[in-house]
Amino acid sequence: MKRLSELAIGQNAVIHSFEKDEIFIKLMEMGCIPGESVKVEQIAPLGDPIFISVAGYHLSLRLNEAYSIFVETAN
Numbered sequence: 373m374k375r376l377s378e379l380a381i382g383q384n385a386v387i388h389s390f391e392k393d394e395i396f397i398k399l400m401e402m403g404c405i406p407g408e409s410v411k412v413e414q415i416a417p418l419g420d421p422i423f424i425s426v427a428g429y430h431l432s433l434r435l436n437e438a439y440s441i442f443v444e445t446a447n
Contacts, residue, residue, distance in 0.1 A: 374445060377422070377438035379412045385443035386410070387426075397441055403427030403440060 373388055390396035397434065403426050404410070408447045418425040420435045 373442050375439050376410065376412075376424070376441040376443050377435050378434070379443070379445070381412050381415055383445065384409060385445045388407065388442045388444050390415065390442065391440040395437055398435065399441065402431055404431075433443045 374385070376385070376387075378387060382445075387406050387410055389406060391398065396434055404426075408427055411425045412422060413425055416422070421432045422435065422438055423430060423432050425431075
C-alpha cells in the first residue's frame with residue numbers, strides 16, 4: 373500500500389483508507405472515498421499541488437492532503 377502523494381504521473385490506484393486526521397471528511401465530500409479509482413494527471417513543477425482524476429472529475433490536492441490518502445496500486 374502507498375500514499376497518493378507517492379504516485380507518479382499517469383499511475384492509477386484505488387483508494388483504500390485515510391490517515392486519521394481532520395481532513396478525511398473534506399476529502400470524502402470531494403469524491404475521495406474508499407474503493408474509488410484515482411489517476412494522477414499532473415504534478416506541479418515544484419511538486420505541490422498534484423492534479424488527479426477521481427469520481428468522474430478533476431481535483432487538485434496539496435501534498436499534505438494526498439499524503440493522508442492510502443491507495444492500492446496494481447503493481
